[in-house]
Amino acid sequence: MTIYDRYADALFGTALRFLRDREAAAEVVQESFLALWRRARQFDAAAGSLAGWLHGIGRNQAIDRLRADARRPQPLRSAPASQAARDTGAADGLDWASARLAAPVSEEPSEETDRRWLRALLRTTLSEMQPDEREVLALAYDHGLSQSEIAERLGLPIGTVKSRTRRALLRLRARLGDVPDLHPATAVSTAFGGPEVVR
């Protein structure tokens, strides 16, 4: 399996959820893989995973694209193309940002644009998980339950819950955590000196 085969669907899915435009998402994938190959020598495995690095490149490409798009009149932006809408779940009303697509992105705080990318990436990663992995994550994040509380709620052995949670978190980490710091200015030190990204 090539690097493209391994990562293209996730990157395309994330870019599409973020941009809501299939052609623009395809361009982001093209540019991201080209950038990956051109900068291959700069990749440092100790600083993050290849998936994280690629998605970091993709994030920058997609945000550049969104901002460039926003500088032009985009009358269709307020009504996403039907295919893109189906693909991205734009009609579910969950993504508050979808209602703001008509607004120029350049006027949005970058923190909110970042959040939109993160949300697209989170959705993509969740869509690839097994239902039982998503279930334990939802109980942890939405209800604040501990591992033992989740085990009690689901009537499962604690070991089962832990292994599901670990699998799910490893998937999330590969996309969201193993990313070289793209914004040094937003890093702060933790108790042990490691950087923590503050968004």
Added chain:
Amino acid sequence: MIQLTHAEAQELLADLALEAGNLDPTALDRLAGEPLGEHLAACTECGRDLAAWQRTHAAVRAALVDPADPAHPLRLAAMADDEPIQAPDELRSVVRNRARIAIMQPAAGHQPREIRHARHLPAIRRLLPLVAVLAIVTVAGGVMLDQGTRLDTARAEAAALQAVTATLDRVLADPKHRVVELRGADGVAAGSISWSGRDLVVLTTALAAPPADREYRCWVEENGKRSGVGQMWFAGKTGYWTGTLDAWGTTSFGDGATFGISLEPIAGATGGPAILAGQLGG
């Protein structure tokens, strides 16, 4: 004090990471003096590992914040019902082709050219290989005349043109290949588009340098929908684009299908008017 091995520390850290609150700085402070805390303080790799787990949880939390109502975050469960999205099949060959060409790219600073004149290309089918070979000879000749600083650029250009020529040979060897003229907005011939059941090659000598913030984007338009396929590259005065058509249905483009080149912002969206175009279908 018990000394943890590296593997033991990473295992404990992964276990700790199962609950986001365990990685908050205040919770971590409680590890001071504990074997894991001592190991984390001394081990760079585990420090990175910890930071990656912290970033992961921070990113999920950030994604769930609803700026309109920060006190009530969005629910992860509601995000989890999306179906996986697959990249379009044709994107694979486009990326592969662009990567192949990118590897052969001339050094930075080599500028493509804007339209000078559109020129008529008589007997285009017979002249195509000659044009390509002459371009290689011209580039190779340039190597003889120029200084060493241009040697790498010239080599890259020659290699790129050799690859283009090889693709063109393959196209012309296909009995079902087709060749059409690439025309400027004024309708005058300015290059060629050749394609077979597998490859498509575009050649032109009619483009001149775009502004620094722009590039020539290539696209195929069918039924009013434009699909970007890459950008024009240059070797000497020859502009070229090659692509693999495995996923496009090859020689049977629909009526009115057009290959076009437009001048677009490097970082912006495409959609500008065609500077050069050729009819692929009909």
